[in-house]
Amino acid sequence: VRHLVGIKDLTESDIQLILDTAGQFKEVINRPIKKVPSLRDVTIANVFFENSTRTRLSFELAEKRLSADVVNFSASGSSVKKGETLLDTVNNILAMKVDMVVMRHSSPGAPHYLTKHIKANVVNAGDGTHEHPTQALLDSFSIREKLGDVAGKRIAIIGDITHSRVALSNIFCLQKQGAEVMVCGPKTLIPKYIVALGVKVSHDVRAALAWCDVANVLRIQLERQQIKYFPSLREYSLYFGISKQMLDDLDRPIVLMHPGPINRGVELTSDAADSSHSIILDQVENGVAVRMAVLYLLAQL
Numbered sequence: 236v237r238h239l240v241g242i243k244d245l246t247e248s249d250i251q252l253i254l255d256t257a258g259q260f261k262e263v264i265n266r267p268i269k270k271v272p273s274l275r276d277v278t279i280a281n282v283f284f285e286n287s288t289r290t291r292l293s294f295e296l297a298e299k300r301l302s303a304d305v306v307n308f309s310a311s312g313s314s315v316k317k318g319e320t321l322l323d324t325v326n327n328i329l330a331m332k333v334d335m336v337v338m339r340h341s342s343p344g345a346p347h348y349l350t351k352h353i354k355a356n357v358v359n360a361g362d363g364t365h366e367h368p369t370q371a372l373l374d375s376f377s378i379r380e381k382l383g384d385v386a387g388k389r390i391a392i393i394g395d396i397t398h399s400r401v402a403l404s405n406i407f408c409l410q411k412q413g414a415e416v417m418v419c420g421p422k423t424l425i426p427k428y429i430v431a432l433g434v435k436v437s438h439d440v441r442a443a444l445a446w447c448d449v450a451n452v453l454r455i456q457l458e459r460q461q462i463k464y465f466p467s468l469r470e471y472s473l474y475f476g477i478s479k480q481m482l483d484d485l486d487r488p489i490v491l492m493h494p495g496p497i498n499r500g501v502e503l504t505s506d507a508a509d510s511s512h513s514i515i516l517d518q519v520e521n522g523v524a525v526r527m528a529v530l531y532l533l534a535q536l
């Protein structure tokens with residue numbers, strides 16, 4: 236496959252290859268000289284039609300650590316605002332001799348559409364509520380780093396499952412590696428198609444925390460909700476918010492993850508997010524090595 240559109244398309248051995256390669260790149264970027272020449276003379280465009288902090292910076296750093304030439308595009312401030320289409324925008328960027336496109340878009344399926352129309356490699360940096368493959372890969376890398384393996388582990392994904400691309404990519408990625416997955420949240424935020432993937436379901440956050448080895452906590456995505464504020468943020472935080480005390484009270488330690496951005500005081504209290512249970516900033520650190528691995532491996536194809 237010349238593209239990374241979703242984890243659904245990957246085999247277990249593809250995932251292991253990416254994670255193993257990321258492990259090697261993590262060693263490289265912890266050295267005093269962080270740069271390798273692997274993608275010299277490769278030009279990569281980061282094309283972001285939706286806001287991002289972590290993913291965008293992480294891809295840019297990964298590309299620069301691999302010695303690629305990098306151009307960045309945001310829809311805001313571009314000719315998209317004058318009515319230019321996605322395909323015209325990307326083809327105009329490609330006319331400047333770009334080899335790879337990393338794209339974030341609000342429409343599920345937008346990266347898949349691009350793969351049908353352009354010759355460059357396409358990497359999905361998050362497409363609407365569909366997939367966020369590099370987030371799932373960095374989450375698995377972080378679990379493996381912390382717990383030794385993903386296989387056999389119990390992972391609870393807690394929060395707004397309906398509007399989360401992180402949830403779907405994580406479910407595919409974790410199940411392919413032999414983990415048990417539970418989704419936990421209000422009934423209104425767990426869709427039937429997710430239940431059909433063979434995950435456990437809970438509406439009780441304390442039960443989910445007691446069951447799991449890892450809690451991957453997601454924010455409520457108000458910007459994607461059709462029915463606003465149901466449940467309200469206050470209700471959500473009352474019934475599903477996780478505090479440090481809840482984690483401290485468990486019989487055994489669990490690992491706390493969050494893809495960011497955190498809505499402090501809603502899905503996590505600050506003392507939980509900043510506690511010793513949390514590997515949230517390790518996830519961010521690992522994102523650079525994982526994205527280096529993805530770009531490096533795609534460039535070999």
Ligand code: CP
Nearest residue numbers: 287288289290494495
């Ligand atoms: N985790 C994640 O995708 O964060 P950003 O939206 O800031 O890129």
